[in-house]
Amino acid sequence: MKKSALWLSLSLLASCAPMQSVQTQAQWVPLDPQNLLVIDTTKGRMIVEMRPDLAPNAVQRIKLLAREGVYNGLQFHRVIDLFVVQTGNPNNKDGGTSTYPNLEAEFSVRLPDKTPWRQVTQTSDGNAGFLGTMPILTVSAKETQRRNVPNFQAWGAYCPGVAGMGRGEDVNSANSEIFFMRGASSFRLGLQYTAWGNAVIGREVITTVAAGEPPANPDVMQRVQVAADLPEGQRPNVEMMDTQSPAFAQLIAKVKREKGADFSICDVQVPTRLK
Numbered sequence: 375m376k377k378s379a380l381w382l383s384l385s386l387l388a389s390c391a392p393m394q395s396v397q398t399q400a401q402w403v404p405l406d407p408q409n410l411l412v413i414d415t416t417k418g419r420m421i422v423e424m425r426p427d428l429a430p431n432a433v434q435r436i437k438l439l440a441r442e443g444v445y446n447g448l449q450f451h452r453v454i455d456l457f458v459v460q461t462g463n464p465n466n467k468d469g470g471t472s473t474y475p476n477l478e479a480e481f482s483v484r485l486p487d488k489t490p491w492r493q494v495t496q497t498s499d500g501n502a503g504f505l506g507t508m509p510i511l512t513v514s515a516k517e518t519q520r521r522n523v524p525n526f527q528a529w530g531a532y533c534p535g536v537a538g539m540g541r542g543e544d545v546n547s548a549n550s551e552i553f554f555m556r557g558a559s560s561f562r563l564g565l566q567y568t569a570w571g572n573a574v575i576g577r578e579v580i581t582t583v584a585a586g587e588p589p590a591n592p593d594v595m596q597r598v599q600v601a602a603d604l605p606e607g608q609r610p611n612v613e614m615m616d617t618q619s620p621a622f623a624q625l626i627a628k629v630k631r632e633k634g635a636d637f638s639i640c641d642v643q644v645p646t647r648l649k
Contacts, residue, residue: 400621402613402647405506409433410601410612411440411571415450416593417583420576421601421612422537425508427489428530429480429570432539432548435472436570437600439550444472445598453585453592456557460540461595462550467588469542471549479545480568484525485512491528492617494626494639502531502639504617507646508572509533509639511564530569532559533640535580537571554580558640574612574646611649 411422426433439445444464451467452460463470485491491510493503501512509531518526530536532555540551548568573580583593601609615622622644630637 400645401616401619402649403616404649405574405612405614405646407601407604407609407611410574410610411436412599412601412604412610413445413576413579413595414597415579415583415595417579418576420573420579421610422571423507423574423612423614424571425505425530425569427485427505428483428508428510428528429539429568431477432480432568432570435474435477435550436552438474439472440598440600441603444550445595448595449588449592450583450594451588451592453583453589454556454587455585457555457559458553459556459580459583460551460553462540462552464550466592468540468551470551474549476544476546477539477548477568479541479548480539480570481545481565482527482529484523485528486525490618492622494642495637504639504644506572507574507614507644508569509536509642511639529565531639532563532567532569533643534558535573535577535643536569537573538563539568539570541567556580558638574614574644575610575648613647613649615645617644 405423409424409426411424413420413422424433445462448461449466450459450461451463464472491503491505493501495502498514498516500514503510510528511531512526512528534555534557536555538553539548540553541548554573584591626642629641633641
């Protein structure tokens with residue numbers, strides 16, 4: 375799969391003069407440090423927005439393992455170009471688990487109708503948008519009405535940068551392994567693996583860690599921490615562009631014009647910055 379030329383990041387926006395005014399006029403929203411995972415690697419720092427509203431058990435497990443130091447020193451043991459970057463197995467290869475029991479699948483969730491998400495596309499059978507910075511897919515409003523249920527079904531879209539839980543053949547076998555998308559794979563992975571977060575800072579780590587199954591010289595997660603656990607002076611303060619703001623609407627409109635009928639939710643990245 376080819377990399378999207380419209381993979382929107384702040385560095386990309388900064389190189390485009392017309393978009394600089396959009397950034398200047400944009401409204402910015404702080405991300406909760408309780409749900410930010412700080413991963414220091416041999417390729418630099420990556421910060422991931424965790425979404426407990428999509429995968430509460432997965433996020434709880436990741437926080438637990440991070441706080442116990444289980445992830446420190448683990449390799450990116452399986453890295454496939456334009457697909458996935460896998461890590462988080464204590465034995466540094468597929469099949470390793472923590473000492474905790476496996477997790478049940480959290481492939482989709484029912485979100486309250488008043489959930490503050492940003493819808494970007496709407497079709498007869500499904501919608502797409504953002505929950506925070508996380509790209510999501512949902513059933514259509516018409517289908518929700520047909521089912522006569524109060525909440526709508528949503529799940530993470532496996533766009534570049536999205537994080538998921540690895541597992542074995544058993545759908546309820548996720549444990550400690552995590553992976554990050556190096557390309558887009560919504561059709562292969564969507565509703566098959568638990569999506570729990572999205573890389574918001576240091577996305578280049580995902581694209582530059584050494585590839586291989588396993589890599590000849592694997593890169594390593596040197597230290598993994600929850601941002602809220604860091605001392606105040608060391609804690610990263612991350613902000614996202616308000617997806618309900620006119621500036622973000624302009625961003626979406628620009629990408630839709632350029633992509634035309636080929637537009638998908640993976641063509642957009644919610645801009646973020648370190649305050």
